[in-house]
Amino acid sequence: MNVSALLAANGRKYADKPALVTEEVAVTFSEWNEIASRWAYRLRQLGVEPGDRVVLMLPNCPEFAFFYIAVIRCHALVVPINARSTKEEVRYICQHAQAKALIVHEALVHAVHEWIEEEPGLIAIKTGNSQGAWQGTAAWDAEEDVRLEEFGINPDAPDVTEDSEVSILYTSGTTGRPKGVLYTHRSLLTVAKMMAIELSIQHRSRILQLMPLSHSAPLHLFFISGLMVGATQVMALTFSPKLLLSLVQKQRITHFFGAPVAYLLTMKHPEFAKYDLSSVEYWMYGGAPLSREMAVQLEQAYGRDKLACVYGLTEAGPTGTCLLHREHPDKVGSVGNRGVLFAEVEVVDENGLPVPPGTPGEVRVRGEGSMKGYYNNPEATRETLRDGWIYTGDIGRFDEDGFLWIVDRKKDVMITGGVNVYPKEIEQLLERHPAIAEVAVVGVPHPEWGETVTAYLVLCPDVDAKxxxxxxVRGFLSGHLADYKLPRQVAVIPQLPRNTSGKVLKHVLRESPSAKEVELT
Incomplete structure (x- = not known):
């Protein structure tokens, strides 16, 4: 089996069933299958060869789905990137991946047009009409001379094995340059099957895609899973709380995955209670830490019986653990007590040996959903992928009942006075302060103590920053934390620096001067 063959089979089996739905159009499985083959032919005509890398800079739209399969049918590697990527980010990824082609949504061409004119060797393709150096897709559907046999394009791809390379996803790059995570068909099929079984995704399911399909969780766990089982996928270009609520009600959505912030923003919508959300079978969240207090708030808004936390990372497929709120309401805030289907999870020390319950260590994950390696980066591959295990870089601990609690990112752990301090522990307490909207805690280098615990605050509207x-902050935390964990520097800033995935760039904060410091004694 391979990803292209999934669509070929469902194009026959569910020919007239809606596969991709937007506010404007509904595309059936047979139409998706036919367009993907036709566009694969056009890509080969333009010079895309087997093994080439093709970068997709597209929001969640049918064209994303068409091109995703079309590139695969060229036997090329598909490289989806965030539609909000900057020109420099696109340039870096295209150069690092040695991309043959860049495919961009017509609404985003302005962001990279100037750079494209300086790269004559890069095939530039856009949705809509042709424009200068850009080949447009508008005329592709009207052209009749499509001869798939000319380039050996077979939608069932019988010569493609599960071990064939299929795609590259670039990591968020919160600590530096993003790395390209290389997958095989086996990786994608494994995690898609896992999610379909774990969270009951079936042919009758209706999946809402509002999180960027350039991210591994919405792409592999839900887009590929939906493709695999023949589910209908509802897509929109951007996320907003109102859009989420209205689409769930109108389209009778059964499954939605979102970052915690999407849920937190949506439940604050003034008309939240007016919407009919009863069709939802699973509200799934992951991709960012969620405190127990916030998880309980989600239960109150969305219903305990329908909430599921998924934990994993891009390099692992993503795969890792899953917690259903209804099964373990007393363990909400953890990420579950077992590896999901096809995955094992351990917490180990610096020597790779499992640690006892209650002891923090690095979380590692093993399973067939894991990456083949980092593209063109053997050193980083050796560091992360060892003896079949993906070392996540997350610090976690199992409690006495076997539930995994994520403590922090390994690279974010601060060492002050020779003692480890976990920023997440401080952040989750400060999030309870009524005047603080957002907070990030980092360690700033100090000549004597190693690092100084520093808190960056984003205040709620109309709160006095002076x-x-x-x-x-120290008074608020006193009594909850040991003295050595209390921030010794605090800075009030207008917003936290984030990348296009919405993740906080803590390395930027570490390099910024702080506003105030107390005597270190």
């Missing part, structure tokens, strides 16, 4: 926030 208050003595250092004293207020």
């Amino acid at each position: 208050r003595d926030w250092l004293a207020e």
Whole structure:
């Protein structure tokens, strides 16, 4: 089996069933299958060869789905990137991946047009009409001279094995340059099957895709899973709380995956209670830490019986663990007590040996959904992929009942006075402060103590930024944390620096001067 063959089979089996639905159009499985083959032919005509890398800079739209399969049918590697990527980010990825072609949505051409004119060797393709150096797709569907046999294009791809390379996803790059995660068909099929079984995704399911399909969880766990079982996928270009609510109600959505912030923003919508969300079978969240307090808030808004936390990372497929709120309501805030189907999870010390319950260590994951390696980066591959295990870089601990709690990112752990301090522990307490909207805690280098615990605050509207926030923060945390964990520097900033995936760029904060410091004694 391979990803192209999934669509070929469902194009025959569910020929007239809606596969891709937007506010404007509904595309059936047979139409998706036919367009993907036709566009694969056009890509080969333009010079895309087997083994080439093709970068997709597309939001969640039918064209994403068409090109995703079309590139695979060229036996090329598909490289989806965030539609909000900057020109420099696109340039870096195209150069690192040695891309043969860049495919961009017509609404995003302005972001990279100037750079494209400097890269004559890169095939530039856009949705809509042709424009200068850009080949447009508008005329492709009207052209009749499509001869798949000319380039050996076979939708069932019988010569493609599960071990064939299929795609590259670039990591978020929160600590530096993003790395390209290389997958095989086996990787994608494994995690898609896992999610379909774990969370009951079936041919009758209706999946809402509002999170960027350039991310591994929405792409592999839900897009590929939906393709595999013949589910209908509802797509929209962007996320907004109102759009989420209205689409769930109108389209009778059964499955939605989102980052925690999507749920937190949506439940604050003034008309939240007016919408009929009863069709949803699973509200799934992951991709960012969620405190127990926030998880309980989600239960109150969305219903305990329908909430599921998924934990994993891009390099692992993603695959890892899953927690159904209804099964373990007393363990909400953890990420579950077992590896999901086809995956094993352990917490180990620096020597790779499992640690006892209650002891923090690095989380590692093993399974057939894992990456083949980092593209063109053997050193990083050896560091992350060892003896079949993906070392996640997350610090976690199992409790006495076997539930895994994520403590922090390994690279974010601060060492002050020779003692480990976990930023997440401080952040989750400060999130309870009524005047603090967002917070990030980092370690700033100090000549004597190693690192200084530093808190960056984003205040709620109309809160006085000139208050003595250092004293207020330390007073608020006093009694909850040991003295050595209390911030010794506090800075009030207008917003936290984030990448296009929405993740906080802590390395940027570490390099910024802090606003205030107390005497280290």
